[in-house]
Amino acid sequence: MDLQMLALDLDFLSVLRNLAQHPLVQKYRNALRALSGTPHDFAEAYGALCAEVYQSGDQGQVLLRSLHCDTNALTDTIDHPSANVILAVSHDVRTLNDLLSVSGSELLDTAKSIFGQALPSISVLPTFASGSALPFTDGDGLRAYYQDKGFGFFADATFYAVDKEKIVPVVHPDPVRLTDLKGYAHQKAQILTNTRAFLAGRAANNILLYGDKGTGKSSTVKAVVNEYAKEGLKIIELSVTQISMFPVICTYAAHSPYKIIVFLDDLTFEREDENFATLKAFIEGGLTGKPDNLILYATSNRRHLIRERFSDREGDDVHRRDTLETVTSLSDRFGLEITFSVPERDEYLMIVDQLAEDCGIEMEAEQLHLLAERFALRRNGRSPRTARQFIQMQLAQEMA
Incomplete structure (x- = not known):
């Protein structure tokens, strides 16, 4: 090869020109160009290339991730790319x-x-x-x-x-699966039925x-995302104070082929504020259209999401009605509301039994x-979390 x-x-890269800015490609190009320079030019460029390769691992996997x-x-016209685009991509992939x-x-x-004894x-x-090698050899292969x-x-x-107003991958996501959650x-x-409809492009509810x-x-919610990750389901977790990021998220989502859940965990408002209004507008009726590949899942300990006070119920009938309408105006915009109540005694013990079986704890049921x-009496009462903590304590005692 010349x-x-x-x-x-490499200088002729066109459709895939963004890869020309990748550090690995830049180091390769510098080393190749240095073959036309001096021995010192080559030595410096080649040493930098070696350092990049050693640090990044398999070069093919590095460039594949960047291409992905x-x-x-090509991605902008993925359904009907022109012949010229396919031809240009084929050149870039071969290069x-x-x-x-x-x-x-x-x-x-x-x-x-070239340099001989130098x-x-x-x-x-x-x-x-x-x-x-890349798992494709031409433009049609990359399109597929x-x-x-x-x-x-x-x-x-x-x-x-979201970190400092930037959307970033979670380094260590929760690996929880549905089989880990009992009851x-x-x-x-x-939730599964709604999520499958969303993935299939059918009508689905927030x-x-x-x-x-x-x-x-x-x-x-996290277990459902892990269940369908291979089908292209993504999740972006936001706090209440980050609700202003919705327009940015919508812009990214509108150009993405993936289905995306915006997840608001432990959602509660002290009062009707700017974030409250922004969320209402985002769910329904705002000027910024929500892409079809975006849906909202939220959790809260409060049915109406906003903290109510006794003073909210004071005043005449009109005042009380207006106040209650404000309180319910956000929760009413969720098409599907699902209640998670604390388990009764039998359900709590069923969860304990299943967790104990999964963890290999052998104990008479009555004693367990x-x-x-x-344990539940000493903690915060019966709940799946209490059951898991109890099982973890039993495992720790067995290991002691």
């Missing part, structure tokens, strides 16, 4: 695969043939293996990959959060999960139930 010509081919998250003329096939040894051999013995210089795997901003992860079969079935603390509202009830 490595100096490969450097020229890219947006370009990138050629680049990935270059090993450190090939670069050093070429440099030795280079030290190749045997004492660092080297690296070629990278794995995008149609199957998706593309763009949300391609890199499943769970996202509440009816509630889980409602969901409000409300009820007592420790009943698994948040964990259920007695200890579980005592």
Whole structure:
């Protein structure tokens, strides 16, 4: 392979030109260009390339991740790309695969043939293996990959959060699965049915999960996302103070092929404020249209989401009616409301029994139930969270 010509081919990247700014591609290009310079130019560029390869891992996987998250003329016209776009992408893909096939040894051999004795013995210089090839070889192949795997901003992860007004992937997302959550079969079935409709592009409702603390509202939402992550379901978690990020999220979502849940956990307002009004407008009737691939799931310990005071019920009939309408105006905008109440004794003990079986705890049921009830009395009462904490305590005691 003519490595100096490969450097020229890299300059001709067009549709996939964003990859030209990737640090790995830049280091490759600098090393290739340095073959036309001095031995010192090559030594500096080659050393930087080695450092980048050692740090980043397999070059092919690095560039594939970057391509997966890219947006370009092909992704913008993914359903009906022009022949020229497909042709240009084919050139770019071939160039990138050629680049990935270059090993450190090939670069050093070429440099030795150019610079001769000006280079030290190749045997004492660092080297690296070629990278794995991309799983496609032309424009049609990359288009098929995008149609199957998706593309763009949300391609890199499943769970996202907002940090300093930026949407960022969650480094260590909660791996909880539905099989980990015991009880509440009816509630889980409602959420699953709505989520499957959303993924299928059918009509689906925003969901409000409300009820007592420790009943698994948040964990259920996260478990559902983990269940359908392979089908392209994403989640962005926001706090009440980050509700102003909705327009930004809508902009990103509108250009994404993925289905996205905006998740507001523990949603409660002290009063009707700017965030309260923004959320109402976002759900229904705002000027910024909500993309069809975006839905809202929220959890709260309060049915109406806003803290009520006795003073709200004072005054004449008109005042009381207006106040109550304000209080209910937000919760009424959720098409599906699902209640998570604390379990009765039998359901609580059923959850304990299932968790104990999953964890391999062998104890007579009567003794296990007695200890579980005592634990609940000392804690905050019966709940799935209390049951998990009790089982964790039993496991710790067995290990002691």
